Amino acid sequence: MSxxxxxxxxxxxxxxxxxxxxxxxxxxxxKIPTGIPETQIQTAYGVGAMFAAxxxxxxxxxxxFIGHALSDAVQYGSPWWxxxxxxxxxxxxxxxCYTKLHVEDGIFEKKDMIxxxxxxxxxxxxxxxxxxxVLDIVVYGEPANxxxxxxxxxxxxxxxxxxxxxxxxxxxxxxTRSKKGSLSKG
Amino acid sequence: xxxxxxxxxxxxNFVYRxxxxxxxxxxIFLTFAVMFTYDLRSILCxxxxxxxxxxxxEIRFSQIRLMCWYVLVxxxxxxxxxxxxxxxxxxxxxxxRHELLRLNGRYTLTLEQLFYQGTKFVKYVSVIPLGMIFxxxxxxxxxxxxxxxxxVSYKAAYAVALTxxxxxxxxxxxxxxxxxxxxxxxxxxxxxxxxxxAKNMINICVPLIFSTMDRIELITxxxxxxxxxxxxxxxxxxxxxxxxxxxxVIGGSIAVFAAxxxxxxxxxxxxxWNPFI
Numbered sequence: 001m002s003x004x005x006x007x008x009x010x011x012x013x014x015x016x017x018x019x020x021x022x023x024x025x026x027x028x029x030x031k032i033p034t035g036i037p038e039t040q041i042q043t044a045y046g047v048g049a050m051f052a053a054x055x056x057x058x059x060x061x062x063x064x065f066i067g068h069a070l071s072d073a074v075q076y077g078s079p080w081w082x083x084x085x086x087x088x089x090x091x092x093x094x095x096x097c098y099t100k101l102h103v104e105d106g107i108f109e110k111k112d113m114i115x116x117x118x119x120x121x122x123x124x125x126x127x128x129x130x131x132x133x134v135l136d137i138v139v140y141g142e143p144a145n146x147x148x149x150x151x152x153x154x155x156x157x158x159x160x161x162x163x164x165x166x167x168x169x170x171x172x173x174x175x176t177r178s179k180k181g182s183l184s185k186g
Numbered sequence: 187x188x189x190x191x192x193x194x195x196x197x198x199n200f201v202y203r204x205x206x207x208x209x210x211x212x213x214i215f216l217t218f219a220v221m222f223t224y225d226l227r228s229i230l231c232x233x234x235x236x237x238x239x240x241x242x243x244e245i246r247f248s249q250i251r252l253m254c255w256y257v258l259v260x261x262x263x264x265x266x267x268x269x270x271x272x273x274x275x276x277x278x279x280x281x282x283r284h285e286l287l288r289l290n291g292r293y294t295l296t297l298e299q300l301f302y303q304g305t306k307f308v309k310y311v312s313v314i315p316l317g318m319i320f321x322x323x324x325x326x327x328x329x330x331x332x333x334x335x336x337x338v339s340y341k342a343a344y345a346v347a348l349t350x351x352x353x354x355x356x357x358x359x360x361x362x363x364x365x366x367x368x369x370x371x372x373x374x375x376x377x378x379x380x381x382x383x384a385k386n387m388i389n390i391c392v393p394l395i396f397s398t399m400d401r402i403e404l405i406t407x408x409x410x411x412x413x414x415x416x417x418x419x420x421x422x423x424x425x426x427x428x429x430x431x432x433x434x435v436i437g438g439s440i441a442v443f444a445a446x447x448x449x450x451x452x453x454x455x456x457x458x459w460n461p462f463i
Contacts, residue, residue, distance in 0.1 A: 017348025078317035
């Protein structure tokens with residue numbers, strides 16, 4: 001079955017709904033400390049990237065957008081919009097590799113891993129070093145020095161999360177799926 | 187752990203009786219107005235207004251105590267970081283320099299910097315009650331209906347409804363898995379080394395994610411069997427029709443938004459109000 005990049009099936013909608021719930025949960029409660037104070041690796045981005053790679057860019061965008069907005073709203077009362085949008089965009093860009101991967105058919109080889117990681121590194125660099133600082137300055141009037149430094153830190157820690165957790169999860173999930181044509185006539 | 191996203195308790199007062207659409211629109215207009223402006227006068231008006239509505243909505247302090255702590259920590263961190271990275275930002279914006287205190291060559295305390303950071307602090311404080319009011323006084327099942335009514339595609343709105351519906355289930359699953367793994371000797375506390383702790387956390391996430399995948403299949407089939415997405419529009423059971431007071435509130439918040447923008451454009455000629463010249 002060929003995949004279209006921006007197609008929305010019922011399954012995409014359900015994946016968005018449940019993916020966003022998972023994203024919210026992980027974003028709020030499951031963070032890996034790095035040893036540097038106030039800097040934690042958000043496992044949520046690894047899962048967001050996994051869902052984006054499996055369900056496409058629109059799913060990726062909405063999962064991260066809804067998930068981040070909800071957890072911000074619940075914890076701080078109001079979402080920090082510039083970062084919420086950047087989260088969405090980072091998972092949107094990762095989702096662009098959706099048509100090239102076939103994880104649901106149990107295929108996730110070395111070249112797929114490299115492809116996924118190239119996409120996620122580009123996505124994080126764009127979203128956190130370019131888009132979120134610019135939005136912070138335009139929308140909130142934050143000082144440039146501060147937001148670019150925060151952006152670089154976020155880009156690195158989210159790239160680690162997507163690269164390590166995302167890749168492991170996709171590999172594990174591909175392993176549970178039966179490959180196409182894996183049955184042979186006896 | 188907090189299993190419910192929206193700690194919704196039904197009450198009967200003016201704020202609760204408003205439709206979800208009204209509250210969503212008012213929230214959007216007022217927060218965007220505050221987000222844009224750095225005019226302390228406009229912000230203070232909205233601050234007073236938002237605390238008045240918070241009082242009107244009879245939300246108890248116990249409901250929002252945790253949130254207040256998070257916000258306070260965030261604001262203090264932001265203030266400290268802003269000062270460390272840009273101690274001269276206020277001078278840059280307002281173009282004058284009133285020095286109060288000199289710490290060393292780079293770090294001096296200026297009236298402009300204090301005014302900028304003070305305005306920023308009040309700015310963020312004034313939107314928090316708005317978010318709280320919206321979160322605590324809107325019925326979660328009405329939320330999706332409201333999103334759809336303001337123009338969000340109903341499929342995206344339905345995804346949000348699914349998120350709200352399944353979040354508590356997922357928190358419960360997560361706790362079950364975490365407890366089960368801990369009873370098998372998996373340590374998540376600070377006693378364990380960092381790398382081992384990270385690995386253990388992933389070991390808890392994996393079953394959660396895989397069960398979510400199964401659940402996605404299940405719900406998709408159920409929805410497909412009920413012909414979800416066949417038509418261009420859908421109706422919502424939880425939707426509240428708009429009444430006179432809803433239109434008044436929507437009109438009021440648009441007026442506040444417009445007023446803040448007009449003050450910024452015609453009086454301040456920019457986002458910043460400069461009392462120094």
